[in-house]
Amino acid sequence: MELGLVGLGKMGGNMRERIRRAGHTVVGYDRNPDLADVHSLKELVESLAAPRVVWVMVPAGAPTQSTIDELAELLEPGDVVVDGGNSRWTDDEKHAEELAAKGIGFVDCGVSGGVWGLENGYALMYGGDAENVAKAQPVFDALKPEGTLGAVHAGKVGAGHFAKMVHNGIEYAMMQAYAEGWELLEKVDSVTDVREVFRSWQEGTVIRSWLLDLAVNALDADEHLDRLKGFAQDSGEGRWTVEAAIDNAVPLPAITASLFARFASRQEDSPQMKMIAALRNQFGGHAVETK
Secondary structure (H helix, E strand, O other), rough: OOEEOOOHHHHHHHHHHHHHHHEEEEEEOOOOOOOOOOOOHHHHHHOEEEEEEEEOOOOHHHHHHHHHHHHHHHHHHHHEEEOOOOOHHHHHHHHHHHHOOOOOOOEEEEEOHHHHHHOOEEEEEEEEHHHHHHHHHHHHHHHOOOOOOOOEEEOOOOOOHHHHHHHHHHHHHHHHHHHHHHHHHHOOOOOOHHHHHHOOOOOOOOOOOOOHHHHHHHHHHHOOOOOOOOOOOOHHHHHHHHHHHHHOOOOOHHHHHHHHHHHHOOOOOHHHHHHHHHHHHHHHHOOOOOO
């Protein structure tokens, strides 16, 4: 089949290559002309035979909104837009309604796989009407890992990005657990080879995972992570997961704590710890350190 792909960064570029390897035609557009096959969204749409499927792979928020707004004026009834970025699920409902008014279908698709997806395949979680999903199904089949797993029609519009959001929230908590365990192992004198302890967990343990494999890769490259600064950014999906938990009264203590730990990583001198030190000094006469 033919596919229009908007956004050819690290993920989008690799996805274009994987889809082409599966025998499909991909017409790609990116603001960087060195990456693009065409020079505008208008040229992209004109390059595709109807009914068209256009996959949007740009940052969430305003970039996605502006792209969908422009496509809404260029596409025709029966065409389908797939949002494969990290949009919030509430935006999906808005985009689907706007496009439906013009007879254009909409599918949201959460994508996981990162830089490994080109060779290993991408885990896909998509939401939307069955009719619209079917039009994009050959692309889903090309992108997913080999075998029966790795892709799911999660439900209605918004379900794909909601599932991917929860996936990322779980990822936050898993990474935090590995990080805390690593720090504790590094702290004690009795454990003399933390890297090999982590490596030993890769087989036969209940905590083995791809994240553990990646942790070992990182330790092989920098055994004590001395070259890194203890600063971790968040993509936004962890925040959305916690907000959704509050809205639905679902307790998420581990995911919430892992998000807050990332916030703490950005403070060189914690204001909260200043207050705790001051209070301990006030009620118990405990020593404080001054600048």
